[in-house]
Amino acid sequence: MARYLLSARQVQVAKEGDTFDGDGLVLRVRGMSAAWLLRYNASSGKRRELGLGSADRGSIEAAGASLTHARKVAEDARDQLACGVDPIDARRREHEAERKAASVEKAQAVGAATTLRGYARAYHEKHVEPLCTIKHAQQWINSIEQHVPASLLNRSIASVTAVDLLDELVPILRKVPETGSRIYQRLATIFNAVVIDGLRLDNPATPICRELHRRVGRRERNNFASLPYQEAPGFVRRLSKAIGNSARCLEFAILTAARTGEARMAEWSEFDRKARTWTIPPAKMKCRERHVVYLGDRAIEVLEGQAGQSETFVFPSPVGRDAPMSNMALLMTLRRLGAKDTTVHGFRSTFSTWANENGIARPDVIEAALAHREENAVRRAYNRSQFLAERRALMIAWADFLAGRPATRAGRDAASGADPVAAAQS
DSSP: OOBOOOOHHHHHHOOSEEEEEETTEEEEEETTEEEEEEEEEOTTSOEEEEEEEEOOOSSHHHHHHHHHHHHHHHHHHHHHHHTTOOHHHHHHHHHHHHHHHHHHHHHHHHHHHSBHHHHHHHHIIIIITTTSOHHHHHHHHHHHHHHSOHHHHTSBTTTOOHHHHHHHHHHHHHHSHHHHHHHHHHHHHHHHHHHHTTSOSSOTTGGGHHHHHHHHOOOOOOOOOOOOGGGHHHHHHHHHHOOSHHHHHHHHHHHHTOOHHHHHTOBGGGEETTTTEEEEOGGGSTTSSOEEEEOOHHHHHHHHHHTTSOSSBSSEETTEEEEEOOHHHHHHHHHHTTOTTOOTTHHHHHHHHHHHHTTOSOHHHHHHHTTOOOSSHHHHHHHHHHOHHHHHHHHHHHHHHHTTSOOBOTTSOBOOTTSHHHHHHO
16 A cells, blocks of 8 residues: 655645545644544454644644654554554553553552551541441540550551551550450551552551461450359349349349340330340340340349330430440449459359259250350251240249249259259258
8 A cells, every 4th residue: 555645845735634645644634733643444344543643734844754753653553453453442551551550659649648547537437437336436446546656657558567567566465455456457447448549559457467466376365254153142132132223234134144235225125025025136236136035023123113214225324314324333333242253244154154054954045045146057047946935944044043942944843952053042
């Protein structure tokens, strides 16, 4: 195909429309503007036009230089076509790569100017506060700002390395293991968001997980201090004589073997006094599954005695009827009654030990009553549907034991006088 049909003079004086230089190279004049383009057939058979830039026709020298440049660029495009590459698509990919590179460069500049403290606060405001209670949301950010050294918090998020995190987190985990573990998880979440926002390419918390635990070492997990079950009836007898919402909340927690928070946050809407059940919604449960607690006579009496104090909470705080009882109030009640070596949560262990050692119910039933999650989904569904009668009998037996009455095993006769259950009450 003929090429190089135009001279510099012809480029300078070209009229309105298209003027051809051969092999697809075209000078297009539109009014006062002129530009070069290359026409070609794509591999799909579609006719395409590749823009090659404007044409300078201010002088014959400029027109000649413009023509020479256009021919060179057109030749490069023809070479691409010969290699099976569409020059328009190639140019589009090149521009996209440049755009992404510029975006990454801009994001990294933002990352270099943003401190870990500043980003953590912004993440907390956007993602944590809308989903958590005010108390938990405040604990979330406080755990980071109160334990992570300022020297790290004031570093830019782009400059924090895995070694930096490792060196700062090890002392925290050794001093406050539970809090340190939460801080690590929260920092990992924050840096995941940093990566998603394009402010850095990696999460420095990811590679240190194993090394973090190796350096901290294995730690013993101590159970909550609990009261020997033989002493439980005497304690509950003293507790029943104490006055105040904290005493009633503590008694109710013991009677139902509930977790401290579940009892403190109990709401009237969760109870069916006719069915004698307390249905705790998933959001309040550690395992995030609905849990039904069966109520004995004394538990019902406690509920009836709490009526009229608050429209929402069964055990309202004395400082505000629309707020639940505080955890410290229950702990102080324990201390006033002389139980210095136990915790509120420890009464769940007391219940478990009593029920298991005396064969009050099958282990699976006891675990279900404690709302311990069964990992096997099939067994979990079976337990939920089959243990209803046994769990009700178990909770009645527990209430009888605490009241000093003979405890009846689930599905069996009352414990005899020689039985360890009855003996423990004597």
